[in-house]
Amino acid sequence: MATAQRLSPVRVIPVGGKGPEDVVVARDGTVYTGLEDGRLLAIDPASGAVTHVAATVGRPLGIELMPDGRLLVADAHEGLLLVDPADGAIEPLVTEIAGKPMVFCNNAAVASNGDIWFSDSSTLHPIERWKNDLVENTRTGRLFCRGAGGSVTTVLGGLAFANGVALAADESFVCVAETTARTVVRWWLKGPKAGSRDYLVTDLPGYPDNIARGSDGLIWVTIASPTEAIVSGLHHGPMALRKAVTKLPDFLQPKPKQTVRVQAYGDDGRLVHDVHGDATNFHMVTGVREHDGQVWLGSLETEVVGVIEL
Numbered sequence: 001m002a003t004a005q006r007l008s009p010v011r012v013i014p015v016g017g018k019g020p021e022d023v024v025v026a027r028d029g030t031v032y033t034g035l036e037d038g039r040l041l042a043i044d045p046a047s048g049a050v051t052h053v054a055a056t057v058g059r060p061l062g063i064e065l066m067p068d069g070r071l072l073v074a075d076a077h078e079g080l081l082l083v084d085p086a087d088g089a090i091e092p093l094v095t096e097i098a099g100k101p102m103v104f105c106n107n108a109a110v111a112s113n114g115d116i117w118f119s120d121s122s123t124l125h126p127i128e129r130w131k132n133d134l135v136e137n138t139r140t141g142r143l144f145c146r147g148a149g150g151s152v153t154t155v156l157g158g159l160a161f162a163n164g165v166a167l168a169a170d171e172s173f174v175c176v177a178e179t180t181a182r183t184v185v186r187w188w189l190k191g192p193k194a195g196s197r198d199y200l201v202t203d204l205p206g207y208p209d210n211i212a213r214g215s216d217g218l219i220w221v222t223i224a225s226p227t228e229a230i231v232s233g234l235h236h237g238p239m240a241l242r243k244a245v246t247k248l249p250d251f252l253q254p255k256p257k258q259t260v261r262v263q264a265y266g267d268d269g270r271l272v273h274d275v276h277g278d279a280t281n282f283h284m285v286t287g288v289r290e291h292d293g294q295v296w297l298g299s300l301e302t303e304v305v306g307v308i309e310l
Contacts, residue, residue, distance in 0.1 A: 007276050007277065007278055008275060008276065008277045008278065008308045008309070009277070009278055009308070010260055010277040010278055010279075010281065010282045010297070010306040010307070010308055011306065011307050011308075012281050012282050012302075012304040012305070012306050012307075013043060013048040013050075013304055013305050013306075013307070014048075014050075014303060014304050015033060015035065015041055015043070015050055015303060015304060015305060016041075016050060016303070017035040017036065017037055017039060017303060018035060018036045018037075018301075018302075018303050019035055019036035019299070019300050019301070019302075019303075020033035020034065020035060020041075020287070020298045020299060020302070020303075020304070020305045021033075021034065021060070021061050021062075021210075021286050021287055021298050021299070021300045022034065022060075022061055022062045022063050022107070022210050022286065022287030022298045023063070023287045023288070023289045023296045023297065023298040023305055024063040024064060024065055024071070024212075024289055025045075025289050025291040025296060026065060026069075029045050029046075029291070030042050030043065030044065030045070031043040031045055031289075031296055031305065032053070032063055032071060032085065033063065033287070033298055033305055034056075034059075034060025034061065034063060034073060035060070036059060037055075038055045038056045038057060038058060038059065038060065039052060039054075039055045040052075040053050040054040040055065040056070040060055040063075040071065040073065040083060040085075041053060042085060043305065045294075045307070053083075053085040053088060054083045054084075054085065054088035054089075054090060055088070056073065056075050056078055056081060056083075056090060057077075057078065058075040058076060058077030058078035059075060059076040059077055059127055060073045060074070060075050060076075060081075061073075061074050061075065061076050061105070061106050061107060061127070061210075062074035062106055062107030062108050062118075062164070062165070062210060062287075064108050064109065064110050065110070066082065066110060067110075069084075069085070069086075070082050070083060070084050070085070071083040071084075071085055072093075072108055072110060072116065074105045074106055074107050074108050074118055074119075075105060076104055076105055076106065076126065076127040077105075077126070077127075078092065078095065078105075079092065079093070079094050079095040079096070079101070079102050079105050080092075080093040080094040080095075080105060080108065080116065080118055080146070081093060093116075093146070094116075094118070094144075094146055094152055097120070097142075097144065097152060097154070102120045103120065103121075103122055103123050103124065103125070103126050104120055104121035104122045104125065104126055104127055104130075104133075105118065105119075105120055106118075106119045106120065106121045106162065106163055106164075107119050107163060107164045107165045107210050107211075108165055109165045109166050109167045109174065109212075109213075111167055111171055112171060113148060114147075114148030115145055115146065115147055115148060116145070116146040117143065117144070117145050117146075117155075117165050117167065117174045117176075118143075118144050118145075118146065118165060119141065119142065119143055119144070119159075119162040119163060119164070119165050119176055120141065120142045120144065120162060121133065121141050121161050121162050121163060121179075122138055122140050122141060122161065123138075123140040123142075124136075124138050124140055125138070130161075133161055133180070134161060134179060134180055134207070137160060137161075137180050139158050139159065139160050139180075140157075140158075140159075141157075141158075141159030141160060141161050141162030141163075141178070142154055142156065142157050142159060142162055143155045143156040143157075143159065143162055143165070143174070143176045143185075143187065145174075155174075155187060156176065156185065156187060156197065159176065159178050159185065160178040160179065160180035160181035160183075161178060161179035161180040161181075162176050162177075162178065163176070163177040163178070163179045163208060163209050163210065163211075164176065164177040164208065164209060164210035164211030164212065164221070164222070165177075165211065166211045166212055166213050166219050167213065168267045169213070169217050169267055170190075170267075171189065171190070172188065172189055172190040172191055172267075173186045173187060173188045173189055173190075173193075173267075174186075174187050174189060175187070175200045175211070175219065177208040177209070177210070177211050177221065178208075179207050179208055179209060179224075180207070182202070182203060182204040182205075182206065182207060182208065182227065183199050183201065183202045183203075183204065183208075184199065184200040184201045184204075184208065184211065184219075184221060184265075185197055185198075185199060185200070186198050186199055186200045199269075200219065200265060200267075200269050201221070201265055201269050201271075204221070204223065204263075205223060205226065205227065205261075206223035206224065206225050206226040206227055206259075206261065207223070207224050207225050207227070207228075208221050208222055208223060208224070209222040209224040209285070209286040209287070209300075210222050210286055210287045210288060210298070211288070212287075212288055212289050212290075214264065214289065214290025214291065214295075215290060215291050215292055216264070216290055217266075218264040218265060218266060218272055218273070218290065219264065219265050219266075219267070220262055220263070220264045220273075220288045220289070220290050220295070221262065221263045221264070221265065221288070222261075222262055222285045222286055222287065222288045222297075223259070223261040223262060223263065223285065224284050224285055224286050224300075225257050225259065225284065226257050226259060226261075228257075258279045258283035258284065259276075259279050259283060259284075260276065260277030260278065260279045260282055260283060260285055260297070260306070261274075261275065261276050261277070261285065262275050262277075262285055262288045262295060262297070263275070264290065273310070275295060275308060275310070277297075277306070277308055281304070282297065282299060282302055282304060282306040283299065283301065283302065284299050284300055284301040284302070285297050285298070285299060285306075286298055286299055286300045287299070290310070293309065293310045294307050294308070294309055294310070295307065295308045295309075295310060
C-alpha cells in the first residue's frame with residue numbers, strides 16, 4: 001500500500017534557461033540536466049551553483065550515467081550521444097535506425113552488460129510537435145536496444161508515445177512509459193516470461209513522461225499532467241478530427257495542467273510512493289531521479305529544476 005503523502009514543498013534551483021527536461025544524479029551528488037537550447041549543465045546540490053559542461057546542436061532530453069562517468073544523452077534531434085562532462089567532448093552513438101534518422105529520441109537506460117535501451121517517441125512528429133502526437137495518438141513509438149557491440153535491435157513498436165525507460169533491479173525486464181496510453185509497458189528479458197510483454201502499471205492518474213530507477217530500488221514515474229477528458233475523448237474520434245484539433249490556435253488546444261506529481265513502483269507493480277508537490281513555482285514534471293531520500297525533478301516548461309525531500 002502506498003504511503004500517504006501531503007503536499008510537499010518544492011525547492012527550486014534556477015538553471016538560466018528553459019526546459020531542464022530530465023535530471024540525473026552522479027555518485028558525488030552532482031545533478032546534470034539539459035536545456036532547450038542544447039546546453040548541458042552540472043548543478044551543485046548544496047549551493048545551487050550551475051556550471052556549463054557541454055552543448056549539443058539538438059535538444060537534449062533523457063540523461064543517464066555511463067560506468068566510465070560520461071553522460072548518455074538522448075537528444076531529440078541528434079539521437080544517442082556520449083558526453084564527457086570533464087571536457088565537453090561529444091561522441092554520436094546512435095543517430096539513425098535502419099538508415100533513417102530517429103524523429104524523437106527521448107530516454108534511455110543502461111544495463112550492467114553494456115546494453116543501452118532507448119526510446120523514440122514518434123516516427124511522425126518531432127519534439128516541437130509533441131502535442132500533435134499526443135492528440136493524434138499515432139502509436140508509432142518504439143523501444144530499441146543497442147548491444148554492447150554496437151548493433152541496434154527494434155524490440156517494441158506501435159507504442160503510444162514511447163517515453164521514459166528503466167530496467168528492473170535484477171535486469172529481468174525493461175519497461176517503457178507510454179504517455180498517451182498512460183501505461184508502463186514491461187518487456188521481459190529473463191525467466192519464464194522472457195520475450196513477452198505485459199504491464200508494470202496501467203491506468204496511471206495522468207500522462208507519464210520520463211521514468212527512472214532510484215537509489216531506493218524503486219521505479220519512479222513522472223505524472224506530467226493529470227488525465228485530460230478532452231484528449232481522451234478525441235482518441236475515440238476519427239483521425240481527421242484529431243488532426244484538425246492540432247491545427248487550432250495554441251490557446252484553443254488542450255494544455256497540461258500545472259501540477260507536481262511523481263509515483264514510485266516496486267518491480268512487482270506495487271505503488272509505494274505517490275508524491276504531490278506544491279506547483280506554485282514548479283510544474284509539469286517530465287524528469288525524476290530519487291537519490292538518497294531526495295527526489296530531483298526536471299520540467300519541459302520551467303527554467304528551474306526542483307527537489308523534494310521524502
